[in-house]
Amino acid sequence: MKVGNRLTIYIIIGLIAGIVIGSIFSPMADQAWVQWIDQYIFNVVGQLFLSMIFMMVVPVVFISIVLGVVGVGDPKTLGSLGIKTLSFYLVTTAIAISIAMIVALILQPGVGQSELLDSTEVEDYRSNELDGETGEAIDQTFDQTLINIIPTNIIEAMGTANMLQIIAFAIFIGIAMIAVKDKIPGLIKLFEEANEVVMWIVLAIMKYFAAIGAFGLVATAFTQAGFGAIQQLGMYFVCVLLALLIHLLFVYGSVIKFLAKKPFIWFVKGFAPAMGVAFSTSSSSAVLPISMETAQKNLKVRKSISSFVQPLGATINMDGTAIMQGVATVFIAQLSGIDLTIMQMVTVVVLATVASIGTAGVPGVGLVMLAMVLTAVGLDPAAIGIIIGIDRLLDMTRTAVNxxxxxxxxxxxxxxxxxxxxxxKTEV
Structure with missing residues (x-):
């Protein structure tokens, strides 16, 4: 069983059908029969698919990281791989948010729309979000994030899908297995066989449920938000999409062309199934099993590298989310009539880049990070309420970029x- 071109076509059909039908239903979203269809058909189908792939995230990440570490073999090589991976991720994230701020400064999406700050959405966000769980997440400092990488209870970490803690524990297990490799051939074989089982389940979910699941998730997103929500914030929406497109084509395109020595079209064509599922789920963590399998089968990335690099990326590499934060920060500053100083813009780049480490790859988490960034540069985080209506639609695109x-x-x-x-080999 493998991820093939036919599945890609089915997923694309599901996405297009979901967008079209959701957009048709969106103007009638307040009618009872549309709400019934949305809740009991679109939402149920989408959430069942999402739950099935979330079910596989923890076992896939844990088993893959352990096998990836064992496959690398040399702890020094593992350390080198880790440093390179982290460096690449931080650099691309910094570039992403810089592109976003430049696009927003040029197109000026917030100029002349200061009345949006007086909307009921701003007050609702202030009262409902900033004093609740979002506020607690914002208060977590960088040193606490570093300390929390090491789990005190691995069962709890797996139960709450704390990806950084799971990755850290898996790396320790993998290093220990390298140290006693000659004594545990049976354990290594057990992990390899477990990997075959969990990946078979992932591919079965993809084969039989991905297209219909993608349809359900996208249909409910567009029914609830729809293109009507975009009208008032059209320039903001365009800025985010433009920055995402620039980053995808020029940054990733250059990385693939000049560093990976591959045609970018080949890369996009091979990775399209995972991008389609990411678009529908809006979750880097949920799509992780599929993105790993797609990279290994279609892009020919060896398992030892894919198993280490991609789970780590799903946790700390948030280029698409960084782009949203860059555009949103400039947008809200323009609404407020504030010209950001060079130092404030540098602060946004640095803070958003560092904040991406340890951020959960779940839908909507970018808004939590954005509140922290806005607070740091003296902007009112309650202004997030203005963009929250269309964030679900943008979250789909930025997850695909992530x-x-x-x-x-x-x-x-x-x-x-x-x-x-x-x-x-040549030297030998």
Whole structure:
């Protein structure tokens, strides 16, 4: 069973059908029969698919990271791979948010729309979100994020799908298995067999449920938001999409072309199934099992690299989310009649880049990070209420960009490892 072109076509059909039908139903969203269809058909179908792939995230990440570490073999090589991965991710995230701020400064989406700050959405967000869980998330400092990487209870970490803690524990297990490798061939074989089982389940979910699940998720998103929500915030919407497109084509395109030595069209065509599922789920973590399998089968990224680089990327590489934060920060500053200083813009770039580390890859988490960024540069985080209505639609596009970045970096590191091995063979 493999991820093939026919499945890609089915997923695309599901996405298009969901957009069209959701957009048709959106103007009638307050009618009872539309609400019934949305709740009991679109939502049920979509959430069942989402639950099935979320069900596989923890076992896939844990088993894959352990096997990835064991596959690398040398702890020094593992350390080098980790440093390269983290460096690539931080650099691309910083570039992403810089592109976003430049686009927003040029197109000025917030100029002349200061009345939006007086909307009921702003007050609703202030009263309902900033004093609740979002406020607690904002208060977590960078040192606490670092401390929380090491789990005190791995069962709890797996139960809450804390990806950084799961990755840290899996790395420890993998290193220990390398140290006693000759004594545990049976355990290594058990992990390899477990990997075959969980990946078979992932591919079965993809084969039989991905297209209809994508349809349900997208249909309910467009029924509830629809293109009507875009009208008032059209320039903001355009700025985010334009920045995402620039980053995808020029940054990832250059990375694949010049560092991975592959045609970008080949990369996009091979990775399209994962991008389609990411668009529908709006969750980097949920699509992780699919993006890993797609990269390994279609992009020919070796398992030892894919199993390490992509789960880490799903946790700390948030280029699409960073783009939203960059555009939104400039947009809200323009609404407020504030010209951001160079120092404030640098603060936004640095803070959003660092904040991406440890952020959960779940729908809507970018708004939590955005509130922290706005507070740091003296802007009212309650203004997030203005953009929350269309954020679900943008979240779909930026999640697709997030996981594409993970696969691009995995392809680069895979190519570097191939060249390193070829050079070693030549020398021998």
């Amino acid at each position: 996981i594409t970045g993970d696969a691009a970096i995995a392809s680069v590191l895979n190519e570097q490892q191939n060249r390193k091995e070829e050079k070693a």
